[in-house]
């Protein structure tokens with residue numbers, strides 16, 4: 001039996017299969033099987049009030065899952081699917097409450113990864129899949145990272161290499177008159193606005209107060225996000241008790257940071273947003289394994305193309 005055939009068999013019998021997408025690996029279960037959905041929440045230790053995204057093979061399947069689908073949804077689907085975009089729409093009446101956390105809406109997307117598409121076509125139904133990590137941990141972008149997160153809690157891990165995008169999909173809410181971005185991703189507001197023919201902004205519901213917002217995407221090591229100047233200052237004033245520290249930097253000027261001690265290590269990410277995003281989670285995972293007391297991250301540029309990265313760094317650096 002091929003891996004895909006085995007995966008379909010597992011999904012049909014209510015089991016869980018981790019699979020690659022272009023964003024991050026997903027922990028998949030049959031979106032119409034209540035036991036499978038509950039098993040996903042349990043495997044991730046995810047509270048039931050966080051709804052799951054359903055993955056589809058074809059845009060025509062949208063109407064089986066959503067109702068009152070606005071023209072904007074079809075336009076975005078046409079422009080960006082398969083791809084790193086999730087649409088939140090009004091759900092069909094038959095959708096399981098446990099899947100949508102009792103909400104009247106459902107998140108849907110077609111992922112752009114050959115193995116995910118092959119699996120979805122062979123399964124011939126919706127696959128519910130959150131990122132394949134423990135709740136609040138860093139999302140996995142390799143099969144090895146999935147194994148680290150979910151070993152023994154998933155029936156099969158499909159290995160499709162590393163994820164091309166590396167950050168979770170952009171989520172757009174089209175369930176009300178005013179389209180809103182619920183989660184920034186590598187599909188930017190400008191790209192969406194170009195297709196929608198109107199500006200689109202982030203939802204303002206998320207409280208952006210450091211220390212009070214939801215911890216997410218976080219290493220276990222204490223992680224701090226600092227401007228270049230604050231990072232340089234921190235390194236100068238380090239005490240022996242602070243060591244060792246691992247610094248994640250990207251800028252050219254970071255080569256001049258005052259590294260006075262072998263217990264201060266510098267880790268570099270590329271200065272282009274797409275390449276930085278691709279490497280970010282795997283690098284954070286690696287840094288988390290260094291037994292450092294602190295991970296210090298150099299703040300990235302303010303430009304829109306870095307929005308999703310800033311969002312994830314902000315959440316990763318929250319104190320627990």
Ligand code: TXA
Nearest residue numbers: 023025026050051052053088105106107130131168169
């Ligand atoms: O790129 C991705 O979106 C990945 C891959 C596997 O597709 N999936 C992913 O799923 O990031 P997850 O569960 O880790 O994050 C989904 C987010 C959650 O924050 C959830 O609250 C939100 O989507 N969400 C899902 N359904 C929603 C809905 N109906 N309304 C509002 N937010 C929703």
Ligand code: MG
Nearest residue numbers: 130131139168
């Ligand atoms: Mg997640």
